[in-house]
Amino acid sequence: MGNKLSGKDLIKLGFPKNNAINIALGQINRYRKKEKKERILLEAKQVLLNPEKFTADGTWGKVAEGLTKPVEVKFNELMNTRAPFSIFGENEIDEQAKRQLYDALKLPIAVSGALMPDAHSGYGLPIGGVLATDNAVIPYGVGVDIGCRMSLSIFDLPASFLKGKDHMLVQILKEHTKFGMTETHKIKADHEIFARNEFSEIPFVKALLDKAYKQLGTSGGGNHFVEFGIVDLTSDHPEWKMGAGSYFAVLSHSGSRGLGANIAKQYTYLATKQCPLPKQVQHLAWLDLDTHDGHEYWLAMNLAGDYAKACHDDIHRRIGKALGKKPSVTIENHHNFAWKEIVDGQERIVHRKGATPAAKGELGIIPGSMTAPGFIVRGKGNAESLNSASHGAGRLFSRAKCKQNFTQSDIKKVLAAADVTLVGGNIDEAPMAYKDIRKVMANQTELVEVLGTFTPKIVRMDR
Incomplete structure (x- = not known):
């Protein structure tokens, strides 16, 4: 018996001569190739005899699915008509972003959609796009940075706390925040997130555990930041034990780091293999939640979202410790995620790619830029926006155009x-x-009520 397992070995076991063999070889090569051939064949035989016992198994679940209810791979045409939608601030949104939403609304799984006033074009769904689907999740409808989120900690300290402390606060940001691909904290923090079952039960995610541990409490590049600034509350908030006034605060923006990026890449690849689409919408490939890969992505996506929160919690813990203060209240929200929500009386998958959840009474923070205020908001639960609002100001110039049009001198002014x-x-x-x-x-x-503002004063970003 040779060392390398082949399709012939599986046929000898009794595997049907169909795609189940390719699926089995793919899973074995991806997750079990270092193990002895004899052991793999013994397990494969058990899967063949009792596939229903292995449906939840990280390695063999997809094989069992291929034996019992194979995923049908078929080319999906776009529908001739769009699902219903609403656009907010239409005159401020570029045509390409609108076209991307229109294409998404023609997917066979699309139920309804919306475009937020900060929208601009992206990959798959536009940034600022919201899409409700029927029992299917689009990895690129969530985005590469799964669970990218805002977190605002307001301290019971007056805004005047900032005066004369520029050097101290800059040093705190330099010492206690890390950015980009390679920076990590010298003293790593443990977190309950690392005990989650997904890290042991999903082989692909298990391989990302070490990276996730190293990157906890760090921020990405691009538009991610940690800022000191001033919160102005327009009215009293007894639930926060804070009155109207101006307070010292910390605002952070970042996501799930390498963990989320790798999950997005892997399951987007699987989606494109299972759900071929016309070229202009190939980034909108979806996974049926009743399939092994769809269920696994849903678990991995939620893990990445919780990990993003854990990163923000660690950032704010480190800064609070350096300040010697605990915040009075923290307001936070995802804006790259998918949720199971009720839409028109039925459970749907609501994707918000660069959009803030704004259900009735739900709190959120919508940032401006490093020189413009952010807004603390409370959702109004507008059904036409699928209970959503913008996630920021939105880009006016692409990254490439910024480099063409602006200089460091312009920014300094x-x-x-x-x-x-x-x-x-x-x-x-x-x-x-x-x-x-x-x-x-x-x-x-009509989407949100403004409760206060956050004005940046000291901003830390990646170099």
């Missing part, structure tokens, strides 16, 4: 005028790259 100190940051995140957040907010008054 704008920062000086706004009295903002920047640590790190690149030209592609120039404040001028973003739409006017006040216009964006004016276009979604």
